[in-house]
Amino acid sequence: MKALHWIKKNKLLSVISSIYVFLLILMPDKGTSAVKNSMYYVLEMLQVMPIVFIMTAMIEAWVPKEAILNSFGEKSGWKGNIYSFLLGSFSAGPIYAAFPVCKMLFKKGASITNIVIILSAWAVIKVPMLANEAKFLNVKFMGIRWILTVISILLMAYILSIIVKKENIPLHNKIKTEAIQSIVVHEQYCIACGLCVKIVPEDFELWNNKVKSKNRKIKEGEIEKLKRVMEECPVKAISLE
Numbered sequence: 001m002k003a004l005h006w007i008k009k010n011k012l013l014s015v016i017s018s019i020y021v022f023l024l025i026l027m028p029d030k031g032t033s034a035v036k037n038s039m040y041y042v043l044e045m046l047q048v049m050p051i052v053f054i055m056t057a058m059i060e061a062w063v064p065k066e067a068i069l070n071s072f073g074e075k076s077g078w079k080g081n082i083y084s085f086l087l088g089s090f091s092a093g094p095i096y097a098a099f100p101v102c103k104m105l106f107k108k109g110a111s112i113t114n115i116v117i118i119l120s121a122w123a124v125i126k127v128p129m130l131a132n133e134a135k136f137l138n139v140k141f142m143g144i145r146w147i148l149t150v151i152s153i154l155l156m157a158y159i160l161s162i163i164v165k166k167e168n169i170p171l172h173n174k175i176k177t178e179a180i181q182s183i184v185v186h187e188q189y190c191i192a193c194g195l196c197v198k199i200v201p202e203d204f205e206l207w208n209n210k211v212k213s214k215n216r217k218i219k220e221g222e223i224e225k226l227k228r229v230m231e232e233c234p235v236k237a238i239s240l241e
């Protein structure tokens with residue numbers, strides 16, 4: 001039963017794991033090299049993501065929403081676009097590290113235009129990438145590529161902001177209060193940032209450098225706070241079951 005519940009909750013992971021198993025059985029060579037490649041990226045992610053999660057949690061906890069709204073929000077205009085280009089260009093790490101950062105900025109009020117700019121700049125016009133391009137392909141190539149890419153990113157960001165509205169992006173699933181039995185903290189993911197204890201001290205406590213749920217019965221009025229804490233937990237270690 002537990003295994004079935006886990007599969008239901010992790011459908012994508014279950015499908016991918018099954019594909020690996022089939023590959024390993026039917027085509028062991030291809031299966032082994034697929035597992036090796038995946039492990040390479042898993043190890044890379046394990047090195048990068050904890051730092052990204054900690055930084056995201058720190059920005060989330062300490063940078064006021066107004067600062068994000070002024071710098072990256074709907075009304076930030078060209079200033080916001082320039083900040084977004086700078087943030088994406090001077091970032092470090094692979095593109096998947098940009099997603100938790102962008103999600104946090106989006107939740108705090110960054111516009112869709114600026115999120116697209118940050119993600120795109122992070123992916124294709126990072127400063128170290130431009131430096132290498134200038135070194136190996138020459139400065140003129142790098143300069144022209146940069147100008148054309150910036151124009152394309154701006155166009156793409158503005159078109160996307162017309163097509164996709166903020167309300168189309170679900171930040172948290174609808175939770176039915178009556179269906180909730182308990183608050184679960186997945187300790188293996190918790191990095192003990194203390195955010196949940198700060199927001200809902202009546203439901204969470206810090207214990208042995210990990211956070212535990214106090215296992216209280218959830219009251220009607222608490223659900224919004226709990227939804228917020230689930231969203232804001234940098235490693236998504238909290239669930240309501």
Ligand code: SF4
Nearest residue numbers: 190191193194196233
């Ligand atoms: S469960 Fe709480 S303490 Fe642990 S990472 Fe999430 S917000 Fe931080």
